[in-house]
Amino acid sequence: MPNVGKVGIIGLGKMGEALVSGLLLSQAYAPRDIYAYDIVPERYRYMKSKYGINILKSASEVASTSNIVTIVVKPQDIADAIQEVKKAPLKDKIILSLAAGISTSYLVKHLPKGTEVIRAMPNLACSIGEGMICVTSGKGASKRSLDKATKLLELTGRVLQIDEKYMDAVTGLSGSGPAFVYVFIEALADAGVRLGLQRDLAFTLAAQTTLGAGKLVVSTGEHPAKLKDMVVTPGGTTIEGLIEIEKGGLRAVVIEAVSKTAEKARHLQALLDKNLS
Ligand SMILES: NC(=O)c1ccc[n+]([C@@H]2O[C@H](COP(=O)([O-])OP(=O)(O)OC[C@H]3O[C@@H](n4cnc5c(N)ncnc54)[C@H](OP(=O)(O)O)[C@@H]3O)[C@@H](O)[C@H]2O)c1
CATH class of the missing domain: 3.40.50.720 (NAD(P)-binding Rossmann-like Domain)
Structure with a gap:
């Protein structure tokens, strides 16, 4: 280019x-x-x-x-x-x-x-x-x-x-989003460490899994729920983990995190106007 x-x-x-x-x-x-x-x-x-x-x-x-x-x-x-x-x-x-x-x-x-x-x-x-x-x-x-x-x-x-x-919504989602994703990657890796994986190996698995999952959403254009369903075998292992994710309220936490970030971006301008005028 x-x-x-x-x-x-x-x-x-x-x-x-x-x-x-x-x-x-x-x-x-x-x-x-x-x-x-x-x-x-x-x-x-x-x-x-x-x-x-x-x-x-x-x-x-x-x-x-x-x-x-x-x-x-x-x-x-x-x-x-x-x-x-x-x-x-x-x-x-x-x-x-x-x-x-x-x-x-x-x-x-x-x-x-x-x-x-x-x-x-x-x-x-x-x-x-x-x-x-x-x-x-x-x-x-x-x-x-x-x-x-x-x-x-x-x-x-x-x-x-x-x-x-x-x-402001974009600021909350894709501007600050990497920070939220890093917390998720860190948590995935911590889980691996808990299960006995070496820290380096756990980070590699967590980061590459996040990268691959994101790329699949972008390249297929599929709804993430459909891709999720392809991982979840009926009566299998993944559904056990998904139940824990729902019990912990991960979706609500992420939605709230992005919303609060956007709200802060919205208020920033008002604060600046007040302080700088
Ligand atoms: N970091 C991100 O992931 C990200 C993502 C999207 C958008 N942004 C936006 O990018 C902007 C910068 O963020 P950042 O994370 O890069 O901040 P940062 O690491 O603090 O970098 C800003 C740099 O600009 C310097 N600076 C301050 N006043 C200046 C002036 N008048 N002339 C020249 N340099 C000056 C700062 O010096 P001092 O340290 O002395 O203040 C600092 O070295 C922010 O407005 C942020 O909203 C950041």
């Missing part, structure tokens, strides 16, 4: 690194095409030595130099990052925010008139090109810009263009 122009990355934490890693892995981007900045010197030194990307002196330099300016700071740092970005001429650039709970209307309001804003919710698997990313555009952003941001993010995983009203 082709490179869509110089990419700027402001904030080189966990998600910023995942983006850099995914873009380089795609081979559409070389380190020389990525311009980045983080306020923490250890962080940008680490990124420079590990990936060889260009580290600039400020967020505004990153914004001046790149065509797509990606903001990957924590939601509470977004106002400071915007102040810096605003110092650069932003005509013909795309501002791409990956921050949870920060609406495009907030970004459009705080950036110069006419700035094209795209918002995305990625996840950590972007680092290996297996991310799930949802994108949406702010008022005034063209379809061309949305498609350009989509093409960029497609280098790091699967991208869906969605209505912004779903962004």
Whole structure:
């Protein structure tokens, strides 16, 4: 897939690194095409030595130099990052925010008139090109810009263009989802250890089983219940375990976990507006 122009990355934490890693892995981007900045010197030194990307002196330099300016700071740092970005001429650039709970209307309001804003919710698997990313555009952003941001993010995983009203739900499900899945993988592995398996072997079995099960859902398009039924032999072993899962209320716990996460994302914007106005 082709490179869509110089990419700027402001904030080189966990998600910023995942983006850099995914873009380089795609081979559409070389380190020389990525311009980045983080306020923490250890962080940008680490990124420079590990990936060889260009580290600039400020967020505004990153914004001046790149065509797509990606903001990957924590939601509470977004106002400071915007102040810096605003110092650069932003005509013909795309501002791409990956921050949870920060609406495009907030970004459009705080950036110069006419700035094209795209918002995305990625996840950590972007680092290996297996991310799930949802994108949406702010008022005034063209379809061309949305498609350009989509093409960029497609280098790091699967991208869906969605209505912004779903962004908090997406944050709860696919943005935070890997954390929930890791707890499940850890629990599966702990069960293996309880039954006498070595820890390494238990992790391998748990992780590969989760990967394979997910891939089967994606590649067959089947309802997960149908795939589950294919594992459950009448009167067999799996049904015994499923009864325990239902007794423990796993489904309700997961539904509640994703819902609470989405709710927090929804409240984040209100909190920020209150604290920053
Ligand atoms: N981690 C995920 O799985 C994930 C998934 C989806 C979306 N996101 C979104 O991605 C964003 C970043 O999350 P993260 O987990 O990568 O956080 P993180 O690890 O804390 O990384 C953010 C980095 O940005 C730096 N920073 C803060 N203000 C800055 C500024 N004005 N200019 C340049 N750099 C600045 C931070 O420094 P300090 O440490 O000094 O603050 C930190 O090094 C968040 O908005 C989050 O909602 C994350």
